[in-house]
Every structure is written in structure tokens, then in C-alpha cells.
Amino acid sequence: MSKPKIASDWMCGCAGCHMSLLDMDERILKIVELADLRATPITDLKEPDESGVDVGVLEGGINNSANEEVAKKMRARSKILVALGDCAVFGGVPALRNFCGVQAALRRAYVEAESNEEGSQIPDDPELATMTETRAVHEVVDVDYNVPGCPPDPDTIFYVLSELAQGRKPKLKDELLHWD
Amino acid sequence: MVQITINQQRIDVPEGMTVMQAADSAGIRIPRLCAHKALTPFGGCRLCVVEVEGMRVPMASCTLPVSEGMVVETETESLKKSRQFVLTMLFSERNHFCPFCQVSGGDCELQNAAYHEEMTHWPIQPGWNEFPVDTSHPYFVLDNNRCILCRRCVSACAEMAGNFTLSVADRGAKSMIVADTDIPLGESSCIKCGSCAQVCPTGALIDRFSAYQSHDRNLEETSSVCVGCSVGCAVKVMTRDNRLVRIEGDWDGAVNGGVLCELGRYIPLTESRPRLTTPLARKNGSLEPVSWDEALTLAQSRLQSGSLAALASTRLSVEALTAFKELFETKLAAQLTTTLEEGRATSATAKYAERVGNFEGRLDLLQTADVVLCVGADINRHHQVAGFLFKRNLNNGANLIVIDSAETTLAERARFVLAPKADATQTLILALQAVIAKEGLERKSLALADVESRVEKAVAECGVSAEALTQSARLLASAITPVILYGEADEATVEALHQLAVQIAATDEERNGILALKGGANSQAASLLGLERPFRLAGGETLYLALSDDALPQALADEIRKAEFVVAQASYESEVAEIADLVLPVGIWAEESGHFVNLDGRVQKAQKALDAPNEIPDNLNLLNQIAERMNITLNADWREAVRQRNVGAELRIL
Numbered sequence: 001m002s003k004p005k006i007a008s009d010w011m012c013g014c015a016g017c018h019m020s021l022l023d024m025d026e027r028i029l030k031i032v033e034l035a036d037l038r039a040t041p042i043t044d045l046k047e048p049d050e051s052g053v054d055v056g057v058l059e060g061g062i063n064n065s066a067n068e069e070v071a072k073k074m075r076a077r078s079k080i081l082v083a084l085g086d087c088a089v090f091g092g093v094p095a096l097r098n099f100c101g102v103q104a105a106l107r108r109a110y111v112e113a114e115s116n117e118e119g120s121q122i123p124d125d126p127e128l129a130t131m132t133e134t135r136a137v138h139e140v141v142d143v144d145y146n147v148p149g150c151p152p153d154p155d156t157i158f159y160v161l162s163e164l165a166q167g168r169k170p171k172l173k174d175e176l177l178h179w180d
Numbered sequence: 181m182v183q184i185t186i187n188q189q190r191i192d193v194p195e196g197m198t199v200m201q202a203a204d205s206a207g208i209r210i211p212r213l214c215a216h217k218a219l220t221p222f223g224g225c226r227l228c229v230v231e232v233e234g235m236r237v238p239m240a241s242c243t244l245p246v247s248e249g250m251v252v253e254t255e256t257e258s259l260k261k262s263r264q265f266v267l268t269m270l271f272s273e274r275n276h277f278c279p280f281c282q283v284s285g286g287d288c289e290l291q292n293a294a295y296h297e298e299m300t301h302w303p304i305q306p307g308w309n310e311f312p313v314d315t316s317h318p319y320f321v322l323d324n325n326r327c328i329l330c331r332r333c334v335s336a337c338a339e340m341a342g343n344f345t346l347s348v349a350d351r352g353a354k355s356m357i358v359a360d361t362d363i364p365l366g367e368s369s370c371i372k373c374g375s376c377a378q379v380c381p382t383g384a385l386i387d388r389f390s391a392y393q394s395h396d397r398n399l400e401e402t403s404s405v406c407v408g409c410s411v412g413c414a415v416k417v418m419t420r421d422n423r424l425v426r427i428e429g430d431w432d433g434a435v436n437g438g439v440l441c442e443l444g445r446y447i448p449l450t451e452s453r454p455r456l457t458t459p460l461a462r463k464n465g466s467l468e469p470v471s472w473d474e475a476l477t478l479a480q481s482r483l484q485s486g487s488l489a490a491l492a493s494t495r496l497s498v499e500a501l502t503a504f505k506e507l508f509e510t511k512l513a514a515q516l517t518t519t520l521e522e523g524r525a526t527s528a529t530a531k532y533a534e535r536v537g538n539f540e541g542r543l544d545l546l547q548t549a550d551v552v553l554c555v556g557a558d559i560n561r562h563h564q565v566a567g568f569l570f571k572r573n574l575n576n577g578a579n580l581i582v583i584d585s586a587e588t589t590l591a592e593r594a595r596f597v598l599a600p601k602a603d604a605t606q607t608l609i610l611a612l613q614a615v616i617a618k619e620g621l622e623r624k625s626l627a628l629a630d631v632e633s634r635v636e637k638a639v640a641e642c643g644v645s646a647e648a649l650t651q652s653a654r655l656l657a658s659a660i661t662p663v664i665l666y667g668e669a670d671e672a673t674v675e676a677l678h679q680l681a682v683q684i685a686a687t688d689e690e691r692n693g694i695l696a697l698k699g700g701a702n703s704q705a706a707s708l709l710g711l712e713r714p715f716r717l718a719g720g721e722t723l724y725l726a727l728s729d730d731a732l733p734q735a736l737a738d739e740i741r742k743a744e745f746v747v748a749q750a751s752y753e754s755e756v757a758e759i760a761d762l763v764l765p766v767g768i769w770a771e772e773s774g775h776f777v778n779l780d781g782r783v784q785k786a787q788k789a790l791d792a793p794n795e796i797p798d799n800l801n802l803l804n805q806i807a808e809r810m811n812i813t814l815n816a817d818w819r820e821a822v823r824q825r826n827v828g829a830e831l832r833i834l
Binding site: 083086089090091092093095096098099100133135136138139143145146147148150171172173174177178179180 | 275277278279280281284285291294295298300301302305308309310
């Protein structure tokens with residue numbers, strides 16, 4: 001039997017969850033032993049295999065049309081989809097802007113912020129992705145496993161990936177479960 | 181006792197307990213958000229539901245009384261689902277994002293509850309509504325975005341502090357915790373006791389001083405006694421890395437049961453006076469640092485010659501006050517040894533007690549009093565916790581009568597306010613006695629003669645109407661469990677009050693429903709030691725001022741300046757900079773252990789929670805060092821020393 005394939009990507013997050021993934025140190029070799037690491041932000045492949053992967057991992061929430069595309073592609077190509085970290089699971093820190101709305105947030109960032117030059121405008125290049133409310137991954141596509149944490153501990157990530165790679169269902173509780 | 185079974189475990193518990201209390205007593209933890217051991221449960225949050233054999237639906241364990249043979253399950257799959265649903269609804273209401281909340285990571289009961297149910301996400305996302313944040317209060321912030329409407333704060337404000345400032349406005353999802361008529365907390369009737377912040381299960385009420393300083397698990401907790409006044413509240417002093425982080429009321433505190441006041445909870449955290457860490461001696465007009473050896477030698481030479489007076493703070497422990505008395509009064513024969521309070525709150529009561537024996541009762545009588553007569557004691561301004569003990573009952577049928585010649589903040593809560601002219605309080609009390617006798621309402625006759633003329637005379641002299649006098653007298657005489665609480669009074673007034681207590685059966689064979697506020701934390705101990713004389717200097721004395729961390733009363737400053745040489749045993753610079761000739765730095769309240777006698781005679785131990793800077797000594801240690809220099813051995817046993825006289829309240833060394 002060939003090794004299960006794992007792919008990951010990041011969206012509206014800070015890359016911290018992938019840093020935490022790398023923080024599992026030499027245990028990452030164990031993951032490589034158990035699974036075939038395919039497209040990830042830290043490997044050369046840029047998209048999950050068209051033929052599909054066993055486990056897809058998404059970091060970050062979904063706050064624009066491009067993220068939506070990434071999430072839908074990962075969902076379509078993964079047997080099991082894991083939402084990794086508070087932004088993917090809840091919306092996280094970027095979701096704070098939902099309390100004021102997209103337009104107010106853009107105006108503050110591109111027009112009103114003290115660091116902007118006089119006459120700055122909100123970018124409106126048609127090639128840019130369209131901003132949306134920040135959503136948790138499960139609001140856009142079905143998620144099989146939510147792994148909260150800001151970021152989740154390396155122990156938690158190792159546990160989840162190694163369980164999935166070995167065909168078992170991870171169950172987060174006690175030390176492995178935290179929301180901050 | 182009834183026997184019930186919880187999770188297959190049989191336990192015997194007293195009748196009248198709730199299922200939650202029974203589970204707690206057996207170490208079985210039922211999740212909860214609105215229930216709190218110090219507050220009346222009302223079954224609001226539905227997180228504590230349990231399955232009871234024979235019951236159709238899950239029941240809230242916080243309000244369900246135990247009954248014989250009850251079989252309870254607390255952790256079934258169906259309960260887990262039910263709790264997850266309750267939590268899902270709570271998380272969906274407001275802003276409960278954890279990463280940027282100060283209680284996240286162990287100190288949030290909402291987060292802990294979600295972990296307990298193994299929730300990995302919110303099935304329903306929040307509604308992104310913004311709620312008000314109130315930052316107008318000096319000691320805590322009310323962030324309604326973090327609020328789950330458990331109403332613990334509302335209950336604490338009413339049931340613990342008896343202040344009724346907090347309430348809930350509006351309904352349903354728009355419900356909001358508000359102060360008074362929805363005004364900023366900082367401008368409200370809040371008396372800043374902080375009970376609400378201590379019971380808040382989430383980050384909705386955030387303590388300004390301790391916020392973001394530490395998770396509770398990293399704090400060291402020291403059980404101690406508040407030294408703010410003579411009530412003697414039990415506190416938990418929370419420290420980290422030898423730094424004071426927070427002060428909490430001790431839920432198991434005998435006197436206060438968890439509640440504290442502003443003076444106990446927050447004032448110690450606002451301390452900003454610069455500390456003294458090395459001895460200072462006045463040289464060419466200004467205070468210069470000197471070595472301990474030089475300082476003690478100077479102290480020795482000064483204390484050995486000339487006339488001597490000694491003045492101590494009532495924030496000193498009994499141990500230190502006993503050593504102070506032994507050193508200066510017994511060994512060095514000082515002409516005057518007294519305290520900064522000069523016995524103002526204690527000496528009249530003590531003198532009266534020397535004649536009649538101990539006559540005062542205990543603080544806990546206030547909790548069950550149906551009528552409280554407060555005489556010259558504005559317990560909204562000082563001794564607040566004593567006030568909390570009965571103010572919480574004022575909306576449940578208890579009544580307050582206030583007698584005060586000064587304007588009092590208690591007026592709006594009082595049924596009757598009698599404001600006699602200055603120095604006419606005793607006349608007024610005698611008039612009350614006369615009215616009670618005249619109306620035939622005495623429980624025990626005082627055999628008063630000429631009651632009519634007494635009343636007439638009193639009305640004329642004290643400026644209180646006959647009508648108000650009569651109504652107050654009737655209410656007082658009709659009370660079943662009255663308590664008389666008084667502040668500073670002269671001996672004749674104390675006697676009149678005691679007679680009144682006897683007349684209305686506040687005091688009888690079973691109870692002594694009369695007690696006096698005593699001022700500072702150890703004013704009662706000072707009284708027991710006889711350190712309560714007025715402070716008057718002839719001029720030219722050497723004065724030893726054991727100030728510790730106390731503030732110097734302005735009224736004494738001029739008198740102190742009459743001394744030729746002042747040795748100050750003090751913790752803070754600002755208090756002594758001008759008057760002292762020799763300054764010996766000493767630890768503050770949190771840096772030493774020692775006993776305190778509260779206003780009803782209870783002896784409690786304060787525990788050291790912090791190390792003093794620069795290895796400066798504590799108060800007792802410093803007095804011993806001075807004695808040693810003078811080849812004096814201090815060996816008086818404080819337990820013996822405080823038993824020499826009756827001062828009103830029975831001494832209870834537990």
C-alpha cells in the first residue's frame with residue numbers, strides 16, 4: 001500500500017500554524033515516513049494533486065474570493081479536510097474586522113491610516129480578489145476535523161497528522177485541545 | 181441525612197442541599213456558569229443539567245434539592261450534547277474569540293466548560309454585533325462583548341455588597357449588564373468593592389491592575405487578613421515574582437465570606453508612595469543615608485536619655501504592639517505610649533466595659549438583624565463590609581435606622597434618619613428609651629421616671645421631631661433581632677446605647693446585639709494593651725514613631741513637631757521626610773506575619789506574602805533589634821498581654 005498523501009495551504013492566516021507544524025522538530029521525519037507530503041507552502045508543489053490527496057490541511061480563514069477558490073479546490077481534492085488553527089476554525093484575529101465591516105476596514109487600512117500618503121485610495125484593480133467577510137473554513141466547505149489553537153501546539157499537529165496518516169480518527173481533548 | 185447516588189457513587193448528604201452541592205461535597209464536578217457557591221442559584225445557564233432517574237427531562241442541579249434515593253448521572257452522552265448546544269448558543273451571541281482575551285488559557289470558566297465538553301469549534305458562528313465597553317471605572321472594565329449574561333455580578337452586587345448597582349437592562353439577545361439606570365460604572369452608585377469582578381466567569385469584568393499580568397496558575401496565593409480596618413476580612417493575597425498582583429476575598433473567610441471593600445481589595449494596589457529602603461539620619465538639616473549600625477547607635481543614645489514618648493500605628497500586629505509597649509512603657513518608662521488613633525474609637529467602650537464587663541456581640545448578628553440602628557457610624561465610608569452584612573437584607577424586609585449628627589451617606593437606604601444637633605446623641609438615645617417606655621414597648625423595663633418630660637426635653641435639645649422619634653422607637657421596639665452598631669461615642673452615650681439594647685432585648689441572655697466599630701485593624705488590640713491615650717507632648721521629648729506603612733494623620737503633625745527628636749520606624753518616604761530626625765525603614769503589611777484582633781474580638785493571623793526590599797526588617801524584628809542594642813530583652817507574651825482587661829468585645833483567640 002502506498003503512503004497516504006498530505007497537502008496543505010494557507011489562506012487568511014499568519015503562517016504561524018505552519019511554523020508550529022515545523023516546530024515539531026525531528027518528528028516531521030516520522031510524518032514523512034508515514035505520509036507523502038505533497039503540495040504545501042513549504043514544499044515546491046503549489047497545488048494539491050489533481051488526482052487528489054488523502055488529507056488536506058488548511059490554515060487561515062476565508063476573507064476573499066481567492067481564499068474561497070483555494071478552500072474549494074482543497075476540499076474537492078481531499079478525502080479528509082483539516083481546518084488548522086483558530087483562523088481556520090473560528091475566523092480568528094482577522095474576523096475582528098467583521099465587527100466593523102469590510103468597507104470600514106479597507107478604508108481604515110488604505111485611506112485613513114496615518115502611514116498612508118495623501119490621496120491614497122482603496123485598490124480597485126479588477127485582477128485583485130474581492131474582499132468578503134472573514135469566515136471560518138466550515139462556513140464555506142465541509143470540514144472533517146477542526147484543530148483549534150493560536151497556533152495549535154506542535155504536539156497537537158503531530159498527533160492529528162500521525163493519526164490520520166495511520167488511518168485513525170484523532171480526538172482532541174485535555175492538553176491537546178486549546179483555543180488560544 | 182439523605183442518601184443519593186451520583187454516577188454510581190453513593191453519598192450521604194444533609195437534607196436541603198442541592199444536587200450540585202452534594203456532587204461538590206463528593207468531589208464530582210458538575211459544569212456550571214451561573215451557579216457560584218457564594219450566591220443564590222437560579223438555574224439560568226442550563227450547563228449544570230443532570231439526568232435524574234424518574235425525571236422526564238434533564239434538571240438543573242444547582243437548584244434541585246436532594247431527596248432520598250435519588251439516582252443522578254452527570255456525564256452521559258446526551259448531557260454532553262445538551263451542554264455543547266448550550267455552549268454553542270453562548271458562543272454565537274457575542275465576541276468570544278479566545279486568543280485576544282485576558283482570561284484565556286485557564287482562567288475562563290466559559291472556555292474551560294467548552295474544553296470539558298471537548299468542543300473543537302463553534303457550530304454556529306457569532307452574529308458580529310458590537311456591544312458597549314465601559315472603561316469609566318477606576319478598578320475594572322466592563323466589556324459586554326465578553327458577557328454571557330450569567331448574572332453572577334448582579335447577584336454579587338446585591339447579595340454580597342448589598343449595593344444593588346448592577347442589573348440587567350432589556351431582554352433576550354439585547355440584554356445588557358448596566359449600572360443604575362444605564363449610566364457609566366464610574367459615575368454610578370458603585371462602591372467599588374470588586375465583588376462582581378471576583379465572580380465573573382469570563383473576561384467581561386476585567387481587573388485593571390492584574391489584567392494580562394499572569395494566569396492564575398502562576399500566582400502564589402497567601403491566605404491573610406486585611407489590615408484596612410477593624411472588621412478583619414479574610415483575604416487571599418495573590419503575588420508573582422515577589423510582586424503584588426491582586427487581592428481577593430477569601431470565600432471561606434469567617435467574617436466576610438468572600439466579600440471585600442475598596443479599601444481591602446484595591447487601595448493597597450494603588451500605593452504610590454516611594455519606599456524607604458535604607459536608614460536615614462538628619463545631617464545639616466537634610467536626611468542622609470546611614471548604615472544600620474550608625475542608625476541603631478543613634479537610636480540607642482537618643483532613647484536612653486531625656487523624656488520619651490512613643491506612638492504606634494494600629495496597623496501593627498499584636499506581636500509588634502506588645503513589643504512596642506514592653507520596650508517603651510515597661511522598660512524605658514516613656515511618659516506616653518499610645519497609638520495614632522489615640523483610642524478615639526475604643527477608649528469610651530473600654531472604660532464602660534471595665535465597669536460592666538464585656539457587653540458587645542458578634543459581627544455575624546448583622547446578617548440576621550431585622551432592624552439595625554446605626555449610630556454615628558457611616559459604614560458606607562469606612563468598615564464597609566460590616567455594612568454589607570446587613571445592607572444586603574434591606575430589600576428583604578430588614579430596616580435601618582440612622583442616628584448621625586453629621587450628614588451620612590446611609591440616609592437613602594434608611595427607614596428613618598435622626599439627625600441630632602452636635603453633642604446631643606446621648607440625649608436622643610435617652611429620649612428613644614423614654615418613648616419606648618412611654619408606649620409600653622419595653623422588653624425589659626429600665627424603670628425610667630418622668631418619661632414625658634424626658635421626651636419633651638430631648639425634642640427641644642436635640643432638634644429631632646417627636647414624630648420621627650416615636651416612629652423610630654416603635655420600629656426599634658418591634659424588632660425581633662435588632663442590632664445596635666455605633667462608631668465614635670463618649671462613655672455616657674455608650675452606656676445609653678447599652679441600656680437601650682437591653683430595653684429592646686437586642687441584648688439578653690442569649691445574644692448581645694450591640695457592637696462598636698473600632699477604627700484601625702488592631703485598634704482593638706491597642707485597646708486591650710491600654711495603648712489608647714490622647715497624644716499630647718509637653719515639648720522637648722524624644723518621640724519614637726512606629727508608623728510602619730500607615731499614613732500620618734494631619735491632626736497629629738503639629739503635636740509631633742513639638743518633639744525635639746523624632747525616630748520614625750516607617751515604610752514610606754513621604755510620611756516622614758519633614759518630621760523625622762532618624763528614619764528606620766521597615767516592611768509593609770504584606771511583608772510580615774502577625775496577629776490582629778478585629779472589632780468583635782476575633783484574633784486572626786495575617787501571613788507574610790512578599791519579601792521586603794533590601795532585607796529591611798519587619799516591625800517586630802526592628803523593635804527587637806533596638807531593644808537588643810540597649811541590652812533589653814523583650815519577652816512579653818502577646819497572648820498574656822492582651823488578657824489584662826475587658827474592652828467590650830470578648831477576646832477569642834482561636
